Amino acid sequence: MCRHLGYLGPPRTLHELMCAPPHSLEHQSYAPLHNLHNTMNADGFGVGWFAAPPRGEGRPPDGDRVRRFRRAQPIWTDVSFHEVAEVIESSCVVAAIRSATVGFPVDESCAQPFRADGRLFSHNGVIEGFAGVETKLRELAGDLAGMPDARAPVDSALLFALTVRRWRAGRPLGEGLADAVVAVSGLAPGRYNVLAADGSTLAATTWGDSLFVRSTDQEVVIASEPYDDDPEWERLPDRSLIVADASGVRIRPL
Ligand code: GLN
Structure with a gap:
């Protein structure tokens, strides 16, 4: 299973979120604590973030603020990422490190988060018996126009496509995820x-799989594993949906 992390709050650098903490995603890529199904997460990594709107005239719409950096290599081997991670900051970030499910390639196109319509998406898990349900999932996903990441050769891509379809049908961010997971x-x-x-x-x-949340008035972090030993990390029950925004954090069973 991969590991992922989402952040919402005052601008923080990618380095602060992904590399600096004692049990950062970078540390989890070679020494995860809560992985039940694999020992390393070394088959690539990715991060997507919402850039600050440019100053001045002609500001692009929100969707154009999403930027990504993805690689097929382990995060700890990417010297260039570490250089830029210290100077890229954002108030909304989704990051992931990958342990490729057997049968799918180690390729940058499979590194998450995926992106469409100004939203970021990461799947930590596996669709068991994927070959037997792939045709059905493709039917349900329908037209993949405008979501090139849904064509990546990995099971998560079709789960992403189903989610984008729900979002395009007008479902809010969390309800779209819930619908796709239940389906x-x-x-x-x-x-x-x-x-x-x-x-x-x-x-x-x-x-x-595991998921933890740590929230204050200022910020919220949702992560497969706590990145430090702060006692405020709270483990979420299995089969739940968590939604966090400026009005607070809400958790409900799925
Ligand atoms: N199935 C996905 C992949 O192969 C996610 C893997 C995972 O969570 N380990 O990338």
Whole structure:
């Protein structure tokens, strides 16, 4: 299982969020504590963030603020990432490190978060028996126009496509995730921890793997594993949906 992290709050650098803490995502890539199904997360990594709007005239719409950095290599080997991570800051971030599910390639296109319509998405898990349900999932996903990441050769891409479809049908960020997880889990057993952001909201599900939240008045972090020993990290129950925005944090069962 991969590990992922979502952040919403005052601007923080990618380095502060992903590399600096004692049990950062970078540390979790070679020494995870809560991984039940693998020992390393070394098959690539990715981060998506919402850039501050440019100053002055001609500000682009919100969707154009999403930026990504993805690689097929382990995060600890990427010297260039460490250089830029110290100077890129954002108030809304989704980051992931990957342990590729057997049968899918180690390729940058499979590194998450995926992106469409100004939203970021990460799946920590697996659709078990994917080959047997792939055709059905493709039917449900329908037209993949405008979501090139949904074509990545990995199970998570179709879960992403189903989620984007729900968002395009007008479902809010968290409810779109919940709909897609409930639909896919009805077709195939699996582990469906997903995480998404739209710049002002974070949402995530637990379905078969660990997830923790730490929130204050100022910021919220949702992560597969706590990145430090702060006692304020709270473990979420399995099969839950968490949604966090400026009005607070809400958790409900799935
Ligand atoms: N199934 C996804 C992949 O292969 C996610 C893997 C994971 O959570 N370890 O990338």
